[in-house]
Amino acid sequence: MPISVVMPALEMAQETGKLVAWKKKEGDRVSKGEPLLEIETDKAVMEIESPGDGVLGGVTQQPGAEVPVGQTIAWILQPGEAVPLDESAVQSGRQHSPVAASTRTANGAVPTPASSIKISPKARRLARELGVDLHRVRGSGPEGEILAADVEAAASSGRSEESHTIQASRPALGQVARLMAERTAKSWYTVPHFYVVRDVDAGPLNAYRAEINASAGSRERRITHTDLFVGLVARVLASHPQLNASWNEHGIRPNPNINVSLAIAVDDGVVAPVIVNANQLDLSQIATQREDLGKRAREGKLRPADLAHGTFTISNLGMYHVDAFSAIIIEPQAAILAIGAITDRVVAMDGEIAIRPMTTLTLSADHRVIDGARAGKFLEDLAAAMRNPDACLKQ
Secondary structure, X not given: OOEEEEOOOOOOOOOEEEEEEEOOOOOOEEOOOOEEEEEEOOOOEEEEEOOOOEEEEOXXXXXXXXXXXXXXXXXXEOOOOOOOOOHHHHHOOOOOOOOOHXXXXXXXXXXOOHHHOOEOHHHHHHHHHHOOOHHHOOOOOHHHOEOHHHXXXXXXXXXXXXXXXXXXXXXXXXXXXHHHHHHHHHHHHHOOEEEEXXXXXXXXXXXXXXXXXXXXXXXXXXXXXXHHHHHHHHHHHOOOHHHHOEEEOOEEEOOOOOOEEEOEEEOOEEEOOEEOOHHHOOHHHHHHHHHHHHHHHHOOOOOHHHHOOOOEEEEEOHHHOOOOOOOOOOOOEOEEEEEOOOEEEEEEEOOEEEEEEEEEEEEEEEOOOOOHHHHHHHHHHHHHHHHOXXXXXXO
16 A cells, blocks of 8 residues: 655644655655655754655655645555555555556666565675665576676666765755754744853762762763763753743643753754653663764764754753853753853852862743743752752652
């Protein structure tokens, strides 16, 4: 039965999506989970996977089109299937008998199952190793049998075509930066930002991190300051639901889950993948997710779900020796916490001069959702959690 490819909803309240590029051409075979197209959101350019196995056909939208969410933009077809006249025909189980032109390969032949293709064992093994689609190989052996030389020739030709396809479909360098600029500019002009700043003694936090890393096994992942802040912030947010809320046209919208977005620098911008239900995770689980998201972000392999449903953002520039900064809120979230470097400073303690490892926390808040008193109380409770991280993280 034909499988529809629809414009996905990648964000809350999304009504349309922009088609950036097709990763496959009409008539190409695709496998479930294989990259099929790229969609632009206000956060990034996302790669969308194929919903099933078959042949891409019935493409109705081209790169650059703004398409309503849920609209069918192509079909995944099986041999002998045609592009449905409408989706109701598929839902009712009716299929058209003529073979659609879009189910044919580039040379006009109707694809057949790979298992029924006449091919030598060596050629089949070589095709697997080189990633060659056997439906696109013309056999030169007896009765059209595919030989190893045919596979090698197809692989060589495919690499040449692929280089042109990749150049045409890959988002232009700087596209992430452009999207980030548009998003932050919109937030800056439409969200009434205000800022609350607090210097906090990070000595207990440093000691706790050193203790848990010293007691960890050789195979256990080391905990970073960012992991600690994710765990602490998420648990403090549980007592400050307004900091975890969002603003929309109807007013303040509470969020049932605490999903912490992490601002991560990539080659041409910043992305903010999400650690879902962070208040329910222990430090090891947070560290595992943070490391995985960071690696895939830098490789450009984040999935749409990785960037969806964030409710509060943390931006940590301490590793760049930044003392303090103010961050711009990621809509529709109501707040973002900027964390500066932990450095030794001269401070007054109990009337005496002391040198302590200090950090500056800057909370950017949406004044439509949060007032100054709530923002100040959140930072007060976060500072208290940093003084006794073990007790907070056991909550």
